[in-house]
Amino acid sequence: MLKEQKAQKVRKGGRGATRKVAAAPKERRQWSFNWLNRLLILVGGGAVLAAALQGFLILQAIPVERISVTGNLKNTQTEAVQQMVQPALIGGFLNADLVQIREQLEALPWIYEASVRRRWPNSLEIHVIEQLPIARWGEGGFLNHEGTVFQTANADAWQHLPRLEGPEGQQQAMMASYQRLGDLLQPLALEVQVLTMDARGQMVTVLSNGIELQLGNGAFRERVQRFIAIYRSELAPRAAEVARVDLRYQSGLAVAFHEPAQVAGLTSE
DSSP states (O other): OHHHHHHHHHHHHHHHHHHHHHHHHHHHHHHHHHHHHHHHHHHHHHHHHHHHHHHHHHHHHOOOOEEEEESOOSSSOHHHHHHHHGGGGTTOTTTOOHHHHHHHHHTSTTEEEEEEEEETTTEEEEEEEEOOOOEEETTTEEEOTTOOEEEOTTGGGGTTSOEEEOOTTOHHHHHHHHHHHHHHHGGGTOOEEEEEEOTTOOEEEEETTSOEEEEETSOHHHHHHHHHHHIIIIIGGGGGGEEEEEOOSSSEEEEEESSTTOEEEEEOO
């Protein structure tokens, strides 16, 4: 009986050892399969990256074949804009430096603002806002609506604009005064032709009917309103005779007519 039990134990131990030996090849096969999966994933990922890189390089090499320029262009030629941006497009569609192109355009005298954007697959769209000259400034310069000075080779075409002159650095202040004066005089159908300021800040303007107003350097609105009142009540019928109106008084004004003998002093209540 004891011999049989021992024999069974031996047989059981032998079977267990056989199973352990058989499991080793199975584990090796599983490891090989996992390694192969990882290798395939790495190869596939590399292929995808290579394809993406190749596609990116192809896109970079695409040239810009069309440049459209839009905006209300009166002084800027479309062909000139297209030719100017060509050097920035040598690197292709994706490599075009849009910021550089915009800065180059806005450096042109007649361009106030520019926007540049890509249009897939191979176009560049440029929208231009030109400088709006409001008045002439000094000799050959112009002021835009913000009082910024710019130059142009086409100055003769804008000689009809009003002329502003003043100390350097006073451009914006004078543009603001010019606009305020124009608004105040609009009900009289009068326009500003010349507005000057000297080094002491004294302002003089010449109106569209030839009358000169000496405005001084203070109480701007009050003095202009004083002129408007006397113009409506007294001077409008005789505007052609009036040479100058001096408004540099605290509560009155002086009117000088073209005839030297006729000078009138008028005071207001």
